[in-house]
Structures are given as C-alpha cells and as structure tokens.
Amino acid sequence: MLVQGIILSLFLAASAATAEELPSTCFGDSVHTLTLKTHGRSFSYRFAYRAAEDPEMPVVINIPGGPGQGSIGRPLSIPYEFGIVRTDPLGAGCNTDASLPIEEITSEDIADGIVAVVRELQPKHYILYGASYGTMVATIAAAKLNQLGPPTPMAVVLEGVIGRAYTPQESLQGFLRGWERLKSQLPAAVVDALSEKTAPLGFAPEIWGGWLQQLQLYGASPSGGPGFAVNVLSGLDPSAPEAGREVLRSQLSLFAKPAEEAHVALYRSIACREIDGTTRGQKTDMALREGQLVPLAEGFCGERIMTRPFDAAKYQITAPIFYFSGGWDPATPEFQTEYHYESQITARNKTWVRVPTGGHLSFTSNLMDCQDALWKDIAATDGANLSDLLQGCHIQPAPQVE
Numbered sequence: 001m002l003v004q005g006i007i008l009s010l011f012l013a014a015s016a017a018t019a020e021e022l023p024s025t026c027f028g029d030s031v032h033t034l035t036l037k038t039h040g041r042s043f044s045y046r047f048a049y050r051a052a053e054d055p056e057m058p059v060v061i062n063i064p065g066g067p068g069q070g071s072i073g074r075p076l077s078i079p080y081e082f083g084i085v086r087t088d089p090l091g092a093g094c095n096t097d098a099s100l101p102i103e104e105i106t107s108e109d110i111a112d113g114i115v116a117v118v119r120e121l122q123p124k125h126y127i128l129y130g131a132s133y134g135t136m137v138a139t140i141a142a143a144k145l146n147q148l149g150p151p152t153p154m155a156v157v158l159e160g161v162i163g164r165a166y167t168p169q170e171s172l173q174g175f176l177r178g179w180e181r182l183k184s185q186l187p188a189a190v191v192d193a194l195s196e197k198t199a200p201l202g203f204a205p206e207i208w209g210g211w212l213q214q215l216q217l218y219g220a221s222p223s224g225g226p227g228f229a230v231n232v233l234s235g236l237d238p239s240a241p242e243a244g245r246e247v248l249r250s251q252l253s254l255f256a257k258p259a260e261e262a263h264v265a266l267y268r269s270i271a272c273r274e275i276d277g278t279t280r281g282q283k284t285d286m287a288l289r290e291g292q293l294v295p296l297a298e299g300f301c302g303e304r305i306m307t308r309p310f311d312a313a314k315y316q317i318t319a320p321i322f323y324f325s326g327g328w329d330p331a332t333p334e335f336q337t338e339y340h341y342e343s344q345i346t347a348r349n350k351t352w353v354r355v356p357t358g359g360h361l362s363f364t365s366n367l368m369d370c371q372d373a374l375w376k377d378i379a380a381t382d383g384a385n386l387s388d389l390l391q392g393c394h395i396q397p398a399p400q401v402e
Helices: 107-121 133-148 170-185 188-194 205-216 228-236 242-256 261-275 334-343 371-381 386-390
Strands: 031-038 041-050 059-063 083-087 126-131 155-159 286-289 292-295 321-326 350-355
Touching (some): 031 107, 059 133, 083 107, 107 133, 126 133, 155 371, 170 205, 170 228, 170 292, 205 228, 205 242, 205 292, 228 242, 321 334, 334 350
Parallel strands (some): 059 126, 155 321, 321 350
Antiparallel strands (some): 041 083, 286 292
C-alpha cells in the first residue's frame, strides 16, 4: 500500500467502462478532451480546466496519487485566483477505456497525458503539483517538458515525495514506526482494546490493519492538536460515549468496501514494477494482531517484478522545485524527499519545507490553514517569504525551510 483515499477519496469506473458508463463529472462544461497516442493507438484523454480570470496568474496542474487516483470532479485547495487543471491517470477515472492495455501502462505513459495537456492549453504560467505517486508523474512530466521546450513550468510543487523505488520490505518500516508512535499518544484503555486477541467492533484484523495504516497518513492537526487518528480512536475507550464507537464502525465499514477493479489493476501493474515489488496489497499491507501491525503474506504482485524501478535522478528538472515533507509520514518517509532533493542537480532553485509532525499530505492537509498564502508566495516571489509565512501556521512545532 502506498496511499489510499481516506485523504483523497477515489471514485473510479470499472476497467470495461464505455464513455456512456463514465460518471457525469467526466462530461461537465469544464471537461476537455484531446487525442493521446500511446502504445501505437489513439485514445480520448479527458481533463478538467478552469482558467484564471487574470492571464498573468498561474495554472496549477494537479497530478494525484495512487497509482490510480484522480482529481476530476474533486475539490482541491488551490487559491481561487489561480487556474486549475484536474487530471485522472490514463486507464482510470474519466480516462478509463476498455481497450487500454492496463498491464502495459507505465508512469511514462501517464506523464505523457500531462505533457499533452500542457501542449494543448499552452498556459503562459503554470505549476506542476504532484502528491504521493503524483510526485513521480510530475517529475517525469517536468523532465519531458524540459526536452520539448516552451512552455515549461514556472515551478514544480511536490508533497509526499517518492524519490526512488523501495528496497524489499522498506516501505513497511514507516508504518511500523508510525504505529508505535500513534500507540504512545492513545489513552491506555484504547491500547488495551486494540491489544485484545479478537479485533474490536467485529471487524477483521486485515480491515483494522489497513485502516490503522490510513490513519497514520494524517499526522498532527493543523490547529496544533494531536490529530484525527487520536481523536477517532479515542472512541474505543469504554468510558467514551457510544457515538464515538458508531463513528468508528462507519469509518471501518467504508474502508472495508472493495476497491474498483480498474484501480486495483492499475495500482498492481505500476506499483509492483516501478515502486515496491513486495507490496502486500492495494488497500492494506498489514493486519492488527493483539496490538501489533503484522505484515500480510506476499503474493499481491504475482509474477510481476521490478522491471522499471523509479529513480528521480533519471529525470532532471530545471524549474524551481518546492518540496513539502511530513516527519510523521509513514508512506513516503523523509529519506525519499532527501533522495529526490539530492538527485536534482539542474533545478534553478530547490526549497524544502519540513513539517515535523506532518503526515503524508503535509502541505495541503497539515498546513491547510496557511496554504493559500504559501501558494501565492511560490507564484509571486519564487517562495522568498515562505520562512516568514510558515510562522503563521498553527501546527506545532513550526515548519522549517531548507
């Protein structure tokens, strides 16, 4: 598991969807279509676009995570003055196509969709913004755009950064450490409930394990509190009101719903070959057993092996890069950001914002109370005032700029 939709909800059509079966959000007034050629064939590629009223304002091209998540029809926290492009990856969401060979789709192919959008719109100023797996696609797209020539991005903004493929078992370590940290923040009665031989509230150990992985993605509260994970799990305390346990049941029931087949197929195809060849699953890698997170058995990848391990060093970016990392991020720990940062030797400028208690989406989630000002400073001054602006964010301890 890399990252799932508890932070960015995902609604994907089945892989056999026709245009008539796609969600209505794929056909709104803001949705554009271009022809994308890949694997010797042409496909209709959809993206949503809202132009900025002022042409001098940048367009932010959102590249979501997964692999398999989309942003068409989803709310995004981007300054209203900016233009915005929402994208779904090739093979999923509004770009589901029964004739697409899912097992052949690569991150390079998904990046080609982003490049095609830029070539189609020809924005005067634009920012590539990638989150989680989207940082891989943004990195590849930025390098491709450098080679093709203008228009090239004015900046590349990355959060939840992947710098390179994981070594075997490496991706589990952040979640194992994160679980021990989260347990230390919970009331003793809650830890006791999670340590029983039978998993609480009638849900399977695998459901609990995956959901506890998801909870770790949040990090601390933007307001300075302990965060959503501590607040919601506190409902297991026997002295807590029953309403807290009802919230838990609702959350776990939502998590237990099977993912769409198209999402699983695209995730398996790309993650197993490019990111983590020993990933245990798309929704969960672990089970909760007597208070411990225990890795599931291998087998999710089947015969797929790491034939295309990602390495950011292969894709050099010349635009300024802004990195946002969370010290509590279990999915993409900060060594991944450091590797990406050090690998980019041609960038005009590199700025790294560390959020010590931030989670997977440290910029748009943990800094949500001040992100509007941060976005505007990146666009207007190349981030010259970020250090001062970050002092106005409420999360503690305060973020630091490197």
